Amino acid sequence: MDVLVCAGCGAELSVPVERVALPPEAHASWGHGPLPPLMEPGTYAVDPAPAPAPWRTWEDLGESAAAAAGVYAPVYPVPCGTRNRMVLAPGDMRGTRLVPERCESHCLGITAGAEPNLVCLGCGLGVGSREDDCGLWQTVWYEPGAVVRRPLTVPAPAPPPPDRTPPLPTDDWDLRLAAAAGAALAGLLAASGGEALALPDGPVTELFGRELARLLPAGPPARRVGLAGPGLPGDGADLVLVPADRRTGAPWPPADDVVAVALPYGVWAHLALPETSPMPPSGRPPAGVLRDDYPLPDHAYGGFGPDHRTLRRTLARMPEVRRPWLRALYDRL
Structure with missing residues (x-):
């Protein structure tokens, strides 16, 4: 487990969180409605890919420089921002203040602007950005130069046991x-x-x-x-x-x-x-028997x-x- 802290003053900027793999859907967006938080509560991930901004065109950057940025086929535009940003759920963030004038979009929510829209309450350092606009996962992205990880001696919780609970219709x-x-x-x-x-x-x-x-x-x-x-x-x-x-x-x-x-x-x-079954009965059914009274x-x-x-x-x-x-x-x- 780690706590994410301000590189400027050492103030804690998160609850204790466990590092997990970056979800495949981290950079995907859908539709025109609000989405839930990308990360599960109590977890964070590190994105090795460059941040979206600043951008360069594929032709201007060239294949060699694009490959150095981790892109091997034409994409438009090519992201050339900071690597190793940390992402967590907004509910796990602590010790920050949102700066509205640094936010963009404002359709059903906000997106990151040219400057970090989150600053540390302790020293005022820009530490990252919050995003929750329509079609985007609710996220807090911390910048690696402004936020560092402080390891804790608290062990991470055990992973859930193997299971195949049917997905809910959402x-x-x-x-x-x-x-x-x-x-x-x-x-x-x-x-x-x-x-x-x-x-x-x-x-x-x-x-x-x-x-x-x-x-x-x-x-x-x-x-x-x-x-x-x-x-x-x-x-x-x-x-x-x-x-x-x-x-x-x-x-x-x-x-x-x-x-x-x-x-x-x-x-x-x-x-x-x-x-x-996601709704087991009291007691235990016979082996191999599934309930058919839950909506799916x-x-x-x-x-x-x-x-x-x-x-x-x-x-x-x-x-x-x-x-x-x-x-x-x-x-x-």
Whole structure:
């Protein structure tokens, strides 16, 4: 556990928070309505990618400088801001003051401006920005030069036990699932070698089948996709979807030389684990028996499907996109 503190005066700017992996949906936006906080309470993440501003055009920056910024295919514009910003939920922020004249947008909320719109109450240093406008996750972004981490001796809470509780029928789940699927689809495409993939029947095909059939050429599948993770060996698949480590984001290590594509644990569990009821009865039902009296649609609102903007953003930041066949696919997107 850490506390985020002001680099200028040492004032505490957060409650005790646990560092976790940056969610795949961190840079995605949707629609014209308010979204919930990006981060779970009591957690924060570090974004290694450059901040959105300042921007440069792809042509002005050039391929070499864009690659140094972590972008390997044309995006418009190319972000060239600060790396390693820290993001947490607004409710976990402490010791700051919002400066309204430094905010932008003001549609249904606020976005960051040219200067930090949050200042430290102790010394007045600009420490970061709060964003909560329409279509954006509610976030607080702290700047690494202004905010530092102070380790605590308090141990982090234990992660939740493995479970596959069905998602509730909310837009929030649908958006997070779509972004995670978009990022994972980029990994599957890069590992496919440009040839068709064989998918297992069930939710994996439901989630990825249509897009893979659209983006990869038709023909006999060259590689087989499977699921692997705790209790799932992968069954000889060439590519496996695995859970990402909650704290580091690293993929669960598969056996042998199998290529692993990571998914957030909750999304992986939705694909791989048996369903459990979110409203258990008193006592315990017999093994293998599921309750059918809780409201759950066949699909979350809007249906399952990878988010194309997250797919394209992820591909642009993978060095593999410089392969001619994958670059041609990227350009078609």
